[in-house]
Amino acid sequence: MSSTLLEMSGIEKSFGTNKVLKGVNFELMPGEVHALMGENGAGKSTLMKILTGIHKRNAGKVAYMGEQKEYTDPKESQLDGIAIVHQELNMMKDLTVAENIYIGREEVNKGFINDHVAIEKTEQLFERLKVNISPTEKVDHLTVGQQQMVEIAKAISMDAKLIVFDEPTAALTEKEINELFKIIEDLRKKGIGIIYISHRMNEIKKITDRITVLRDGEYIGTVLTEEVTKDEIINMMVGRSLSEDPKQRSNVSPNAEEVLKVVGLKVGNTVIDVSFNLKKGEIVGFSGLMGAGRTEVARAIFGADKRDHGDIYINGKQVNIRNTHDAVKHGIGYLSEDRRRYGLVTGFSIADNVVMSALSNYSSNGIIQDHKVHQESEKYRRKMKVKSTSSTQIVRSLSGGNQQKVVIAKWLVRDSDIIIFDEPTRGIDVGAKSEIYDLMNELVNQGKSIIMISSELTEILRMSDRVVVMCEGRITGELPIENATQEKIMELATDRKEM
């Protein structure tokens, strides 16, 4: 026991009247990779925030290296050798990469900061991590994935004894994930304790030693990874088992009508000459590495960004989409990859978010009919099993997966015919994930059409009728689901052209 690095026991935490941790235990040994698992809203991030002194616990004990601790400030835990990669990005966008990594730890000489030291150290760090980012680049100009790598590099640079990774791979490509795993292996060998939070079962099986599972803030148990199967873990998390099998063949008939056609789309140099189509009742999966330009394609079609060239046809007719309003009028809906920032007005209730795009339908003589809004949103709240007390609950207080369901409900209420799902299950637990998959299938059965952008190959293979692969702004290939394999997709995704 004396060698235990961290021992948390009986941790309790409430936000207002909402009890989110109910006596949670957690233990970590030096050199161990310990997974923390649980559905969305189970309390994983909250537990880590208590450990690092961001939140104050209501009850329970934390022993770190044999000493009782109660951090009140992230600085204190940092000084004690605890580093964390947060679930959300925490970057100072106007500062450079090096400045971000060494913030709070600047080399100061007679009161003046010596940035050369930080830049050099960053270069070495990136070399070790096999990351190709300039230390003097402004963070604002990095992609989400690159920013995530910088966050990871920052945590590693601290020479910590304990590192928490809260869903580090959500924005990373397979290649980067593999690099990360090598690094974690490295750290483990040095005797550093690692807490690893992820919803991706493969990763958990691959790199962790033990798994602790939470459900609804309760401590369910801790098991040795090699002694349990995926299904057993899922069972602990949700109390039932789910499958993750790929789709065998497309359900869309070859002569189904074409609902969307994009020809020669160009946006700056992030989207180059992109053409594709989408049929009624079809799910087209967009696959590719980070920065391939898939989000940009979606945003351009949706009118969120200006396009330089490109024609868009809906149901065979050319349409002029100048802004998001036009797109919605033409029956397009869009779930962004960052729901908190781009999907929801988090200060509004579930009901008000759900009717946001269809407000006219709930107004008479210009006055919004609150009872209609309430009825409709209650209907969807129940149907989609949004974990909440009523449709008047503020969206901010929902967990990630439930927020995502609210965004989907918004486009259902609007009755959009074409819905673009950008990373629909990013950071969402298996339970909610499968519910969202069921929903997507139900939608296409009703004759709606879906474009799904995803970085998870298993997801692409499981959901798509057809796979479009992008690399560096171009479409490098299109695969019917019958021919699609992980290997083929990866080959197309790395099919770089000379510029």
Next chain:
Amino acid sequence: GENDTSSNGSSNENGEKLHIEVVAKGFQHQFWTAVSEGAEQAASDFGVTMNFTGPANETAIQEQNQMLSNAINQSPAAIALASLDTESQIDLISQAQNSGIPIIGFDSGVPGAPEGSITANASTDNYAAAELGAENIFDAISEDVDNATTEASVRIGIVSQEVNSMSIRTRTEGFMDRIVELVATSDNVSEEEIAIVGHDRYNNGVSENDAKVVVELQVPAQATDAAIQVSAQTLFNKPDLIAIFGTNELGGNGIINANQATGNRLQTDVVGGGFDSGALQIDAVRNGVLHGAITQNPVQIGYMAIELAVKAVNGEDVSDVDTGAVWYNASNVDSEDVQALLYE
């Protein structure tokens, strides 16, 4: 004097002291401090109570209206008013009249008020006072005027903090009208050879190029020391300037500060004049930097305002009092008569 109620019977039926509301134009200038001192002296001499108030600056019409309205609502025995703008106060003035509250005008009074609404005025004739300034300054520059040509014209500057409030506007016009009149008495210059420039309101259409004498009015963007100094500097930086006149304490201070900032031309080739006193202007007059300045009698203004009010309440016959103005310069600034009119 607190219980000196015998002399004028300055109390009402209940034996309470009479109360007089004084609504002035401001507070911040030392001029108004001197006015309030005079008023306080009178209040104590006559055994009345007084509330002296005024807006933050001399363009705050709306704020003064509020104060006048408050004053009326207090139902005082009388109100002394130095109006910033008569028209906007007509409703209030008639409200006071209907409630039987006599109004005494002071400082520049309540010009243009309806017949009979103002009982009497204790005021300076600002137009005449500014004319006095023009006369004194002209004496010092008449030779330059006689030698002026269209090629080598001369310039007379006026610095006014604004041209909307009645008193400053009257002074501006008093100085401008009189200086033009005096310049035109020179055999060398006819009225068509005088250009009035600098402000759209007064421009007379004569081009500077055709003029022998240019009269230029500068008004700052804001009534602050900083802004008015810029206005005065603009004048000093024109080589043909021979005289410069400020129409109140702020204007005078601006001229003095600008003079220092632009090479002390007041000590060599420019004749300067000011209005009112204050430490800076008195010092400048004493050292001969300013040729002279006009002082009103602020203490007397304040005193007379209260005196007229008390008399009016007591049913005595009252009529307008001119509180007078004096030109002071290096030779008389320290005389007893003048010292009594100056305030630091």
Next chain:
Amino acid sequence: MENEVKKKYKSTFKLGSQQLVALGALIVLYLYFFTMSPSFRSINTLASIFDSAYYIGFLAIGVTFVIATGGIDLSLGTVLITSALTGGWLYHNYSLPMWMTIIITILVGTMFGLLNGVLVAKLKIAPFIATLGTQMVARGLGSIITNVQTVVFPLRNSPDGWYKSIFKTSNNFPTGIFVLIFFAIVMGIILAKTKVGRYILALGSNEEATRLSGVNVDRYKLISYVISGFFMGLAGVAYASTYTTILPGEGLGFELDAIAGVIIGGTSLVGGVASITGTMIGVMIMAVLQTGLPYIGLQPHYQVLITGIVILVAVLADVYKFKWRK
């Protein structure tokens, strides 16, 4: 706690906790002056309070919409004056009928609001900067149009003096309060119950998410500034009616009074939350303070000091109200 935040933006006239605190403060203040000063008790005093509430009240109603989008409008005061100057100047120079003068005054305000809206929503200039620019432009234009001369609106006893009775009858009855309340109710309904209001609150809360919901956010942002502009014009009419004379160069600082009223009324400068009822209460607190303090013998500079303290206390009370609850 979260449901409360919701009520604030939803219910039209229900009072949130901050509005209740403000209303309490208003009543206490009024009663205080009422007790302390006999002359405060007259109907004329009430009329004076309303007089000083009209123009600030209109400005505040309008700017509540801008603040709800997370914006700010620093041009309120100078545009008010420029609208009135332009209206009055045209009245004198082209012998316009009075009703047309009023319409033009409101139109000029609305045009400046449109300018603000274009600068902010279309040209993407930060609201603080855009409206600071407009503030100066309006101030300059007002002086240029009128040739830096005072503009005097018709007096009550003149043939065109009827317009004065909109805000106060000749026997000093403050009819204007009904006008103010009328507009407060209409705008309260628009804010809480219509698409315009809902989208303004939504974009104030999360602009990008609102845009990605297919809402033309630029249009609604622009609308909020146009609403503010309309009320600047209306405030110009109220100002002219109450004070008759309009000085070019005046007006600077009115915007801070109006914004202070909005803040005291519990509308957050962050955007997304707004209450017209709160704004009205805030404006009345300022008006009572301004009118009442002289009655207890406090000079204008004490009024400024006390108003400053009231703003800070009001906001602190809001920030800490949840803590007090516990």
Next chain:
Amino acid sequence: MENEVKKKYKSTFKLGSQQLVALGALIVLYLYFFTMSPSFRSINTLASIFDSAYYIGFLAIGVTFVIATGGIDLSLGTVLITSALTGGWLYHNYSLPMWMTIIITILVGTMFGLLNGVLVAKLKIAPFIATLGTQMVARGLGSIITNVQTVVFPLRNSPDGWYKSIFKTSNNFPTGIFVLIFFAIVMGIILAKTKVGRYILALGSNEEATRLSGVNVDRYKLISYVISGFFMGLAGVAYASTYTTILPGEGLGFELDAIAGVIIGGTSLVGGVASITGTMIGVMIMAVLQTGLPYIGLQPHYQVLITGIVILVAVLADVYKFKWRK
């Protein structure tokens, strides 16, 4: 393009693209007046330009730090005046030596800065509101302390008049410009090369991330307001030295001039990016405009109008500069 933005805050005195545009505008403006007006060409005119740049310049340097945190300071002008009033009043009433008067003036400004800092960083009041409150409190207090009377600082020829030579020698040499440049350099270095500057920019960029990095953001936010306060006091000294008399109630509006200078100099109100060099250029543009326009016969209201347009054009140029490049 990306590296340029970076350089903007990194290199202490190198100029970003917006600063270059502003510098170009400054030179063009100066040359324009120089060509148009013979009397503008004198060394005295240059001295006049500096005179009006000192106090706005100090205010602008200080508020650049506040704006870098994403905050704003509306109390600049009134605190400047209140500092000078307090210093001058103590000088007269307690016969303080002049050096102590200067220190006290600076201290009073710093204390108000501290008040702002506590309100914003500790009590979590939005900067706009907190400093609006302080603006009013300072204005009220200044009047109360001096009993609403003008305070006159010692004249140049008086025994204590030496302090005037800090900003201008008796033969009219503008020594103050060296004082201003000195402080600009020191503060430029602090912004770009020290922890204080780095953390201020970091928290202006993303406060939560900075906090999670273990930086005591409240402390650095507070420091930014204290810096602003120190410079308000220093601006008070410059103002007293240049204008001698201080009027209670003055000062309102100076903050907008100072903030306009900062904006023209390319510091974004969003926070995270700031340039002291830019601020200095912005202030000089304002000073040249203010001093120069009367030389070409433009009246004050045109000055206000033109300043408004300059602000808008400067910001539009910034917003659209990348588009122009293409």
